[in-house]
Amino acid sequence: MLELRPNCESCDRDLPPHSGEARICTFECTFCIDCADSRFQSVCPNCEGDLVARPIRPDSKLHRFPASLRRVNKAHSACPSPAPRPRDGWGVAH
Structure with a gap:
């Protein structure tokens, strides 16, 4: 099953x-769409595969098949370092 990273x-x-701005390989x-399009020209900096729109899992399926809470951060030469941000139990920044 597709891991919907947060x-x-x-x-x-x-x-x-439910974000329409997520891109995956x-x-x-x-x-995010900004990094995928402007920084990486829709090519994954990790595997060199295409970055495409991530499908949206219907709300009716999220209870049984929840999105991932695992946050992944990697330093890419084209990107500034992300600043640490406080998070709640669902991986959402405040």
Whole structure:
């Protein structure tokens, strides 16, 4: 099952399961639309695969098949280092 990661692994922007601004590759690396398009030209900096729109899991399925809470952050040469941010129990920054 597709792991819906809660953030952009480049800039740490929150990407909730219903976000239309999440982009993924076939290895499920997850980026926001800004990093994917302007920084990486829609090519994953990790695996060099295409970054495409992440499907939205219907709300009716999220209870049984929840989104991931695991945040991934990687330093990419084209990106500033993300600043640490406080989080609640659902991986959402305040």
